[in-house]
Amino acid sequence: MPKFKLEYIWLDGYTPVPNLRGKTQIKEFDSFPSLEDLPLWGFDGSSTRQAEGHSSDCVLKPVAVYPDSTRNNGALVMCEVLLPDGTPHPTNARATIPDDPDTWFGFEQEYFLVEDGLPLGFPKGGYPNPQGEYYCGVGFKNVGDVARQIVEEHLEICLDAGINHEGINAEVAKGQWEFQIFGKGSKKAADQIWIARYILNRLCESYGVDVEYHCKPITGDWNGSGMHANFSTKFMRETGGEEYFTKLMAAFEKNRDEHIAAYGPDNHLRLTGLHETQSIDQFSWGIADRGASIRVPHSFKNNGWKGYLEDRRPNSQGDPYQIASRILKTIEEVPTA
Template structure:
């Protein structure tokens, strides 16, 4: 994992990463320091379809380059240290989910799996969901799929799949969402 930088250096690195992403045209939505040792989260999006993969991979490349310039090592491992896990949460919606009454589509959603390598992150971790499918409104502590509280209040919006690992393949994850949500919905209608 390398030498642990101080918080000021971490913030400087995150700010440089954000600027590099914005300069490169990556849909960079924000960042926040997490609870884990030297753990930061950044959000990419909104993106349409598998375009998320392009933006995420470019952002990862830029993160590695900025870290290299600063003499810091970064990891995308889902379980870099015993106490904490790192997720690759996916916020997802369809037109139907964003329409009035879309909460019904969100609640009936899907159950894709994200592989055995992620199982280690999802057990005995701080703030990590279970591998078992479990959707809840507002629960970001144990649910595998979180429906944000404001989505419930508004009756429409998006869901957050909290199961994918931080080293997720964004194209495979996008495909899982499409298969489960869009194709699943289509097949239910037939």
């Protein structure tokens, strides 16, 4: 019976941004294990800011499993953290998301690749040409060579794992990149964003490069990094209507502060109103308006105010579990009948 390397992956208790953690368990299975085959596994929560040393036991509960093509018989196991009594740990934001298979999310993850504290392509002690020519750029002067190799390898590993990538591209600033992930179900895309981040972080170890998820790592006239959240419910896709949309936007405006609190730290550095997306202290929506808080696609309005919406405020270091949970809590406030 083959031995499988199971990499149990979870989020620690650090704030305001949790870190990814992982440890490997070896188990024998006849074939690649299903989620139901995977056991709970304990860990020392006192080392991850999730428990005190005098009572340090925490529990990992597998919630999704993916093939890991970088290892023989490898598996990537996304986990929730539980207390010893089996209830969700206070740091377990995934457990706060309503489990709705008809809610769909798509996240656009931006990030910088950094070496020795500088984005790839930045000269020491200075700056490259202003942003603009790098977006979806090609050629060494725009994207270099190592970055392209990293993002292509990352894409292949994710696809091998069954991660539902929608695409990749170089972004507006030098050394900045993006990948997009879509999932049907209220938790699926968030699970896959975390696994994709884990794969990217681990891959960059071999290149001596770090991944910078901070939403504004370069001050000045450079775009920050976001994680735009595209979302829809069954009602939004199939019924919708202008009256419902108007009430939904009113709920988003009313809950502006709660959304900002859940959308990632330091967002005031990014949401200035100067580089796309509305200022952090205001709320607006607009048709195809990249300067709004909520961008409404032309297809949404033209289809009788039905379809998906894009919240442009979540930032690149935000927790997609918290983002999904906050969006759904606001949607639940708006009656559909």
